[in-house]
Amino acid sequence: MSNPTQVLTDYINLMIASFHQQNIRQVVIAPGSRSTPVALLLAQAAKRGHFQLYVDVDERSAAFFALGMAKKSQRPTLLLCTSGTAAANFFPAICEAKLSHIPLIVLTTDRPPELTNVGAPQAIDQNRLYGDQVKSFLQLPLPDAQPDVHTYVAFAVQRIVAASLAAPAGPVHLNLPLRKPLMPDLTSRYVQTAVKIEFSKTQTQLTPAALAALQLKLSQGKLLIVAGPTTSLEQHQPLLTFAKRYHVPILADPLSQLRQGTNDLSITCSDLVFKTTKALPAALKPDLILRIGTTMVSAALGQWLATRPCPIYYIDPNQRLDDYTKATTTQLPVSENWFFENCQLQMPPAQRQFSLAWQQLQQHYQHWLSQHLTTLDEASVPYFMSQHLSSSQIFISNSMPIRDFDNFFAPNKGNFTLLCNRGANGIDGVISTALGTSLHEQRPNFLVTGDLAFFHDMNGLMLTTRYRFNLTIILINNNGGGIFSFLPQAKATAYFETLFGTPQNLDVAAVSQLYHANYQLITSKSAFETAISQPQSGLTILEIKTDRPQNTKRHQQLTQSWQREMEQFYATAASKK
């Protein structure tokens, strides 16, 4: 018989080997006592080069940090914690991972059965703790030397990691009960003991008949692509080739990754167009829409789709039909790349005119932007970034920043990646997620956030004192919840500041000092452009102070200005005819 320490060590090492076999290379550990053997053996495996390991004390930040890593790398991150409320602190990031389809492997350690649900210390009921917010749950057996148990663990662990990656990807939860003694044998050399299971890749394609029928239908009228956020961060090459060949304009969400490079078919004014236009000018009206990606940032675009302006074909590789506009007429349950590589059309001559109309509008929009966004404010931050940066990765907070990016981040020939937690659209965990996405990114990394989101995840900054990051935080400080000033409750002045404005009066310079960040208060366009074009290494916080009521007014003015501009544009076009 092996001794308990040996049984524990072999069992945990087998689990770790099973994770490694399924290509897990990144681990985030929130410290604790019950997780001791897993943490120590993971650290040992990391020392031997099998894993990259990060430790973070605040489990909420740790989980968002792991989410950021998985979001960027498209590979599962392993997230470990001890028993009790530690596990509950992972919950916000898990909810986000579920909706944004990010593979997160959550391993909670637990008290053994004899200490479960009998008032033992630090023992919450961890069985299916995250309910429907995870894709799959695995209650692991206690450490055991039985060959059958080992075979099962290597199998079940690999299977659940694969489940996290199967479309749609998402978080999975493993709960591991452990008995004392919790100290493993660190002299026992870690070897790869798990037999690898290969999970074959598959491809779903339309039947030849269905494709032929579809091609006929899509060739019947003016075609428009609506590109929502992409989760795969893939390069869209087949889509771009298709759009260019058939002259198809693309309404490009900021998170579609289609606002970069040399394509001139990306339209970025659609939110403002649909916000200000009751009826789309005839020249811009499509006969058919092809949708790709997930839920668009623009509510106005969503509202337009919900009016069912024409048949809508939705490329939906996850086969979930997550379309809150409920306007899809045909689901295409295939990958974007398969579709655009295989779909061949015979477009009517009107398509080229249609495409030109959108492109002209977009050119006009960009000119208008250059005329109206000339001083530093909340609206011009994304615009200046789009104009002044060459290549970079920008993580954007929810609430106002992502909306401003939708409207004001213009197309750019550089190599940009724009990211945002757009599953549940929370303002939590943005610093930690941004740090996770920045880890292996060589381009300059930015986070654009408001002050409430910054405050919410301030603990995430602690990671920067422990590991090396390059991140410039652009903190738009309007001292409170800026978005609420745009909503009807702004009129409830007696309660507004207390319930919605919620000024935090945060001394950002002091926070910067606390976490040893470079700090700069930015008060002008030129200072901003200089600061972002020469980002310092390490952590930098650029604070831009704005005023909420003024910002609301400014946005209203911009919207009205664009509305006039567009009306004039079409009046002129009509008079020329």
Add this chain to the structure above:
Amino acid sequence: MSNPTQVLTDYINLMIASFHQQNIRQVVIAPGSRSTPVALLLAQAAKRGHFQLYVDVDERSAAFFALGMAKKSQRPTLLLCTSGTAAANFFPAICEAKLSHIPLIVLTTDRPPELTNVGAPQAIDQNRLYGDQVKSFLQLPLPDAQPDVHTYVAFAVQRIVAASLAAPAGPVHLNLPLRKPLMPDLTSRYVQTAVKIEFSKTQTQLTPAALAALQLKLSQGKLLIVAGPTTSLEQHQPLLTFAKRYHVPILADPLSQLRQGTNDLSITCSDLVFKTTKALPAALKPDLILRIGTTMVSAALGQWLATRPCPIYYIDPNQRLDDYTKATTTQLPVSENWFFENCQLQMPPAQRQFSLAWQQLQQHYQHWLSQHLTTLDEASVPYFMSQHLSSSQIFISNSMPIRDFDNFFAPNKGNFTLLCNRGANGIDGVISTALGTSLHEQRPNFLVTGDLAFFHDMNGLMLTTRYRFNLTIILINNNGGGIFSFLPQAKATAYFETLFGTPQNLDVAAVSQLYHANYQLITSKSAFETAISQPQSGLTILEIKTDRPQNTKRHQQLTQSWQREMEQFYATAASKK
């Protein structure tokens, strides 16, 4: 037909009136958009004096703050948030509330059905979001003017609030879907519209035959009371009268609230006694044990009970038998007060000797404490507090502080309340919970915490910039996870600091400045005693810097010293015979 705004306003006001009818008076709001009508109408009702209302941006802190208020007041606190991950941030406090039996009314607002599970923005699946961590779940109907629906809502809301209070108390979850427009009519005057349901109070008692049989049994030998944490914060008067009449010593957990006042039967050395004694001296051996309260802080005491030293009678009003020692031989499913008011014994003469033996040991222990705890360190902080304060409320963090309080907070004639989140024993949310418990407390309020727990809930300090609190935080800063130095992993030196020590190098003076707290670095016993005996109003942070390895050594020395002391004490006693 009423207009939608009127329907919304009347419906939400009815809900609020139902909360009010069931004696909810405290509300914590985490701001958001979907919750707008509830927040505004609650604020309006608060303005009219129906509620006390607090707003906190970080939902995790907000939930622990609400937990603290409910813990202290023994009345349910209403906790409100918007849809999405906001709700997930409540989870850690909910898990704690479930295990520590605290009535928390969690009201999450949600998207309407047509925006559920179809990829709509900020819409996670909130149906039964907290799974088994709440006692009860209520999916509310959409706002409606139907009289039947109003009757149902007033009934269902009152019933679920009552459910949160029924023994064992705990958290409940109400999920409220809301459609736009979300702006209520604030000119519509809030009136009490809900018909109140009275929930009659009940009392469970033993049958006369069962009581008679029990009294006979309990009169058969030397009786010892083991008093664990109390959740009701009641005064224990019947217990104290009983103990005095029958000379029953009480092993008093720091959270039993039995280490205060003039009783001289409370024994506070039991953890060190059981930690250092293989076999209890004959003079201290009970024949029968009466247990009250929840899981004791002392693991050593738990281990001794688990050896089943004698029959154990457990007063278990919640009828859950949450006894992880699994040594209970008789469950007494009645209230502590009923039991001690009704149980009459005929104790054998040996009982008085037995009681004296424990009291002599305790006197000896207190003398030993006074000899050995003379300079400022982690162990002496609770001791100096017990000796130097007159009356106060002390919130204690988990991990090391609560263990040090168990060993070193000696009985005191003052009026003390000692509190701790002892359901799940997490180190999360301690600042927010402490602030919640301090709200209506006139005695000086203290929080004793380590630096990791302080860091974890630093966002909780934001509350102090918005509302008036009197709290002195005693921050024992050993720059990391002090408890791990006591565990076997301390020997894994290659990984220890990274995985377990996790120094945060937090500049506490800078944090104090950020939140406008009075700050003092305390380096001596006298400075400490002065600072705690004259606590400043507002928020004060007293930082005591300690060294982890030194602290471990110090605790070992103290344990060994006490072991020698006790051995000598019994050797002397034996030689005297």
